[in-house]
Amino acid sequence: MTYTRAMHALELSGLRAGVAGREVLEGIDLLVRSGEVHAVMGPNGSGKSTLANVVMGKPGYTVLGGSATLDGRDLLDMATWQRARAGLFLAPQYPVEVPGVPLGRALDSASDDENALSRLAPGEIEKEAANVGLDASMIGRSLNVDLSGGERKRSETFQLAVLQPRIALLDELDSGLDVDGLKAVARRISAAVGEWGLGVVAITHYQRLLKVLEPDMVHVLVKGRVVASGGPELAREIERSGYAAFTDG
Amino acid sequence: MRQRRAEAWERFAVADLPTEAEEVWRYSGIDTFDLDRFSPRQPVAAGGLSTAISQARLLAGRVGERCALVVTVNGQVAEIEIGTGVPAGSLDVEQASVKQDPDHRLGELATPRDAFGHLHDAFMTESVLLGIRSKARLDAPVVLVHLVGGSSDAEGLRVAAFPHTVIDLGESAGASVVEVLGSLEPSLDGDGGPALVVPVTELLVGDGGELSYANVQVLGSGCVQVGTQASRVGSAASLRSFSVGLGAGYARLRTDSDLVGEGGSTLLLAGYLGTGQQVHDFRTLQDHRAPRTRSELLFKGALSDASRSVYSGLIRIRNQAHGADAFQTNNNLVLSEGARAYSVPNLDIQENDVRCSHASTVGPVDEDQLYYLESRGIRPDAAERLVVAGFFAELAQRSPVPGVGLWMEQEVASVLGLPAPARSLPAPTRAGADGNGEGNG
Numbered sequence: 053m054t055y056t057r058a059m060h061a062l063e064l065s066g067l068r069a070g071v072a073g074r075e076v077l078e079g080i081d082l083l084v085r086s087g088e089v090h091a092v093m094g095p096n097g098s099g100k101s102t103l104a105n106v107v108m109g110k111p112g113y114t115v116l117g118g119s120a121t122l123d124g125r126d127l128l129d130m131a132t133w134q135r136a137r138a139g140l141f142l143a144p145q146y147p148v149e150v151p152g153v154p155l156g157r158a159l160d161s162a163s164d165d166e167n168a169l170s171r172l173a174p175g176e177i178e179k180e181a182a183n184v185g186l187d188a189s190m191i192g193r194s195l196n197v198d199l200s201g202g203e204r205k206r207s208e209t210f211q212l213a214v215l216q217p218r219i220a221l222l223d224e225l226d227s228g229l230d231v232d233g234l235k236a237v238a239r240r241i242s243a244a245v246g247e248w249g250l251g252v253v254a255i256t257h258y259q260r261l262l263k264v265l266e267p268d269m270v271h272v273l274v275k276g277r278v279v280a281s282g283g284p285e286l287a288r289e290i291e292r293s294g295y296a297a298f299t300d301g
Numbered sequence: 302m303r304q305r306r307a308e309a310w311e312r313f314a315v316a317d318l319p320t321e322a323e324e325v326w327r328y329s330g331i332d333t334f335d336l337d338r339f340s341p342r343q344p345v346a347a348g349g350l351s352t353a354i355s356q357a358r359l360l361a362g363r364v365g366e367r368c369a370l371v372v373t374v375n376g377q378v379a380e381i382e383i384g385t386g387v388p389a390g391s392l393d394v395e396q397a398s399v400k401q402d403p404d405h406r407l408g409e410l411a412t413p414r415d416a417f418g419h420l421h422d423a424f425m426t427e428s429v430l431l432g433i434r435s436k437a438r439l440d441a442p443v444v445l446v447h448l449v450g451g452s453s454d455a456e457g458l459r460v461a462a463f464p465h466t467v468i469d470l471g472e473s474a475g476a477s478v479v480e481v482l483g484s485l486e487p488s489l490d491g492d493g494g495p496a497l498v499v500p501v502t503e504l505l506v507g508d509g510g511e512l513s514y515a516n517v518q519v520l521g522s523g524c525v526q527v528g529t530q531a532s533r534v535g536s537a538a539s540l541r542s543f544s545v546g547l548g549a550g551y552a553r554l555r556t557d558s559d560l561v562g563e564g565g566s567t568l569l570l571a572g573y574l575g576t577g578q579q580v581h582d583f584r585t586l587q588d589h590r591a592p593r594t595r596s597e598l599l600f601k602g603a604l605s606d607a608s609r610s611v612y613s614g615l616i617r618i619r620n621q622a623h624g625a626d627a628f629q630t631n632n633n634l635v636l637s638e639g640a641r642a643y644s645v646p647n648l649d650i651q652e653n654d655v656r657c658s659h660a661s662t663v664g665p666v667d668e669d670q671l672y673y674l675e676s677r678g679i680r681p682d683a684a685e686r687l688v689v690a691g692f693f694a695e696l697a698q699r700s701p702v703p704g705v706g707l708w709m710e711q712e713v714a715s716v717l718g719l720p721a722p723a724r725s726l727p728a729p730t731r732a733g734a735d736g737n738g739e740g741n742g
Contacts, residue, residue, distance in 0.1 A: 108676055111668060136678035144676075148669045152691025157720070161687060162678040194691065195673075211677065
């Protein structure tokens, strides 16, 4: 398979957002370029999932200030599906069940050529499924219905590999996965970073995902603000000492 | 039945038409119904009959393969055709009139409960009796097509028709039967327009028998249906039933399921789609009269435009029916602001040691599902269509007769502009499989 390499960038600048009248993000700055892996870590309730959903445009969140752009285009002005078509992908923490809608059919509806799957060479779909340990029969089955947490995450990673977004937001991709599953999906995403220059925002509590999917940058999110940014060593420090050092004072 | 018929007219004459003040007619809109617009008759001339039979064949073709075809026109039998593949003696199709009912089988299950019941008994002229011999196995469905309609008579009255079907499945037999209820094509006789149809279907499932049954209602939009489906399921027997409501202006279907033998089970499914000003009105009874009986009901529908649906259901567990399992679920998708769905599930439990549950939902397409699909780059309108198609696909997968599931999906897809049904989903359960079906109940 051949890939087109180009430089893309997701840029958040002073992004503030709230939900149910409460400000959750109090000014986020983040620049993620093609081929970069950024980890966003933080304790429960620090606003990590809100960050992912605000960038993707989930209903119910209100942007209070700042900007979010992809390749200079204003994301906040776009509907969710337009953000996706601009090259953004969100693997949610809890992918919902969509009864009666087969995975393959959803992927085929993801672009106007109605044929996302057939863009791939013959055998490629099965290979992509196998890459993340997803049973290929899942492609014909209803989205996430009766799937375990781990299977859902494998499916998300499979969908990412098929859709080939520019920037992927991974919201706790590691939750629900066993050790083998975690390795498989982390490897696939690492490979995508090399293959087509995927830019990654990996939201996670733990360092275990980052052992395979090595971050270029680690950001610590506390109470809606990035309180520290650094290299991979920051993730190791959090693994050792927790968030106490960042939450005090 | 003969006796009952003699009395029926008198009873009807003294009975008041139902009103919405009665619980079983609540929300139905019956108060605006004018019975005097209709008159019972069979207006199709011999020439028109062959055209009607051709039309019936086209409708029957949508079910897929079949082993026999029965056609009635305004309640009169017009055609009986039994395929050569049916083993001799395994299937018996009779056209019984009230005068020839020595076993008193007609009307045994569907005792009249209101004026329409009396009306049916008074005017029903012929019944189709399908007998399936004990231990017989029919591979393909028997298809019955009931066509109704015709132009108004000299006094401007519309056709009223009273089809009656009895399916008598012998012990340990297995069969699959589909009834299709449609309007005569306009070209046949006048405009084929409004008609009143009061069909009754009785399903007798002998001990150890397995009956797969479906009915598809595709009446013209000017029609009024007041239908009854009554079943009696013997011990260790199973009935899997699927009702599809697509047509008519007002369509009422009463589904009464009696579980009379130990270990018997019923799966009662229905799918309906409302458009325009349509009203779909379902009344159900799951009546557990024997120990360790099981019933599962799943009625699902989508309402668009200014259409309405009513679901009112009762699970009754009688005091000798210990170990019974009963489930009742009604899901409604409300697709436009002017549409309404009423859902009223009820339980009446007179025995301990039973498992019973009911659930109903009424609401628009789930916002989280839409967001998830849109986050993949799917346009909002396409996302909604996918979810609605999926809502029906899930039901279609459980259809006891696969061809009927596909038929419903195709109709719903064409009416709502949905994507054509996906065939990559798992194959439906085989006819004659266990009564619990499969899927994501």
